[in-house]
Amino acid sequence: MNLLLVTVGVLVAGLLGLLLWSTFKKTGARRTGKHQMESISLHCKHVPNLSQIRQALDRADFEYLAAKVNEKAARRMHAERRRIALKYLAGLRGDFEQLMDAAQVVASLSPQVEAKEEWKRFRLSVEFKVKYQLVRAKIAMHAPGFRGLENLVQLVSSLAMNLERAVGEIGIAAMGPAAAVSTKS
Amino acid sequence: MLTLTNWAKVLWGCALALQLVVFAIMIGKKQYKQFPTIFSYILISMLQSPVLYLVYSVYGYGSWTAYWSAWISQSVVVIFRWAAVCELCYAILGEFRGIWGLAWRMLTVFGALALLTALILGGHDFERLINTFDLGLQFSIATVMVVLFLFARYYQVEVEKSLRSIGIAFCLYSCFRTLNDTVLQTLWRNYAGTWTVIDEITYVATLGLIGSAVYVLRPQTDRKIVLLPQTAYLQFAPQVNERLRALNDRLGQLLRSKETGNA
Numbered sequence: 381m382n383l384l385l386v387t388v389g390v391l392v393a394g395l396l397g398l399l400l401w402s403t404f405k406k407t408g409a410r411r412t413g414k415h416q417m418e419s420i421s422l423h424c425k426h427v428p429n430l431s432q433i434r435q436a437l438d439r440a441d442f443e444y445l446a447a448k449v450n451e452k453a454a455r456r457m458h459a460e461r462r463r464i465a466l467k468y469l470a471g472l473r474g475d476f477e478q479l480m481d482a483a484q485v486v487a488s489l490s491p492q493v494e495a496k497e498e499w500k501r502f503r504l505s506v507e508f509k510v511k512y513q514l515v516r517a518k519i520a521m522h523a524p525g526f527r528g529l530e531n532l533v534q535l536v537s538s539l540a541m542n543l544e545r546a547v548g549e550i551g552i553a554a555m556g557p558a559a560a561v562s563t564k565s
Numbered sequence: 566m567l568t569l570t571n572w573a574k575v576l577w578g579c580a581l582a583l584q585l586v587v588f589a590i591m592i593g594k595k596q597y598k599q600f601p602t603i604f605s606y607i608l609i610s611m612l613q614s615p616v617l618y619l620v621y622s623v624y625g626y627g628s629w630t631a632y633w634s635a636w637i638s639q640s641v642v643v644i645f646r647w648a649a650v651c652e653l654c655y656a657i658l659g660e661f662r663g664i665w666g667l668a669w670r671m672l673t674v675f676g677a678l679a680l681l682t683a684l685i686l687g688g689h690d691f692e693r694l695i696n697t698f699d700l701g702l703q704f705s706i707a708t709v710m711v712v713l714f715l716f717a718r719y720y721q722v723e724v725e726k727s728l729r730s731i732g733i734a735f736c737l738y739s740c741f742r743t744l745n746d747t748v749l750q751t752l753w754r755n756y757a758g759t760w761t762v763i764d765e766i767t768y769v770a771t772l773g774l775i776g777s778a779v780y781v782l783r784p785q786t787d788r789k790i791v792l793l794p795q796t797a798y799l800q801f802a803p804q805v806n807e808r809l810r811a812l813n814d815r816l817g818q819l820l821r822s823k824e825t826g827n828a
Contacts, residue, residue, distance in 0.1 A: 382751055383686075384686050384687065384688075384747055384750060384751065385747055385748065385751055387686055388683075388686065388700075388704070388743060388744065388747040389744065389747070391682075391704070392704075392707070392740050392743055392744055395707050395708065395711050395736075395740055396737075396740055398711045398714075398715060399710070399711050399714060399733065399736055399737075399740075402711065402714035402715045402717070402718045403714050403724075403729060403733060476812070479805075481721065483801065483802070483805045484719070484720050484721055485721070486793065486797055486798055486801045486802070487663065487664060487720065487798060487802065488661050488663070488664050488720040488721070488722055489661070489663075489790070489791070489792050489793045490663040490664075490792065490793055490795060490797065490798035491662045491663050491792050491793075491795050492662070492663045492666065492795055492798070493663040493664055493666065493667055493798060493802070494798075494802065495667055495670075497802040497803060497806060498667060498802075500806045501802070501805060501806050501809065502719075504806060504809035504810055504813055505809065507813045508809065508812060508813055508816065511813060511816035511817060511820060512816065514816075514820055515816055515820055518820060
């Protein structure tokens with residue numbers, strides 16, 4: 381088999397794989413126009429649980445309890461802490477993706493987009509996904525302390541608040557002409 | 566001397582019949598107004614078959630006249646298919662003015678890169694040169710369609726089912742044609758008969774998919790896109806990116822810190 385056949389075969393197989401993936405319906409795939417704006421949700425579901433998570437992952441609590449109980453129970457607690465942290469991290473990722481979705485809607489409904497900003501966001505979201513997996517792997521091996529996660533929570537929630545304000549403003553702007561169209565039809 | 570197999574003749578007949586069906590549906594539903602280039606592509610492809618059949622009957626399948634007639638007419642068909650693909654891209658993303666401005670540039674770059682790659686990899690001798698161009702153009706069409714679907718997925722643009730089916734049909738045909746052309750480049754005349762049969766099978770399947778898609782295609786007037794004011798994007802995008810950068814920095818710190826390692 382020659383080089384051309386192998387190279388083209390691999391490239392076409394890659395294209396077919398990407399075609400399959402890209403045309404497979406994404407959950408929550410978009411509608412059009414004003415419905416997109418209405419469907420944006422910037423509510424960070426995991427922020428309200430912050431105090432409970434803080435309690436569950438508090439190092440002082442853990443050290444105190446570990447000193448009081450036997451080794452087996454301490455190991456179980458350790459595993460439990462890890463499980464909570466991983467679940468919480470997954471929830472944060474969900475919130476992050478929701479925010480990214482909102483950013484994509486705004487870009488897709490804008491009359492003009494900046495290639496530089498779009499490329500930057502794409503690069504940063506890829507970087508986030510890679511780092512997220514690394515952090516996840518690190519937590520899976522060792523139970524975390526709370527401070528690192530708290531930083532992430534604050535960032536995601538502040539991002540949500542900023543975007544919520546902006547989406548509110550542009551939602552009002554978008555609903556005006558849209559409402560006019562829907563009442564005519 | 567090569568002879569056109571009976572299989573190829575049967576498939577040719579099927580393709581022509583399907584082309585007529587697609588043509589009739591598009592006329593019946595007045596889709597030539599909405600998709601004039603796709604309509605022209607079907608028309609040109611339909612005209613190619615009887616012309617080639619006549620040439621093959623008179624000069625023989627293995628003659629140079631047949632060879633040049635086939636490739637010259639094919640180049641016209643491929644140009645029209647390219648135009649049809651462009652029309653399809655515009656039908657899917659055109660209304661989203663902002664991202665369309667970005668998409669068409671990206672599609673051009675990726676299409677050109679795919680074409681160049683195939684032209685570099687393909688054979689450059691006198692006999693294979695035209696086939697190399699065909700290989701390049703098909704690979705380029707397949708790449709453009711995949712990039713278009715990736716783009717639509719990234720921005721979560723809903724692609725109308727019929728348009729998606731037409732896009733998949735174009736992409737699949739171009740993928741299989743690319744592979745078929747590549748095998749032809751390697752085996753050349755020993756493969757020519759099989760090449761025709763495989764090409765016709767994939768073409769018939771493609772026409773079947775396009776036919777069913779145009780049959781259920783709704784007029785595009787159903788879709789109304791309400792764009793946002795430009796100021797929204799200008800205040801939104803840099804803010805998101807800045808936050809994302811900060812988020813990544815924090816994740817990086819978390820990775821480097823000993824905190825996650827301590828119980």
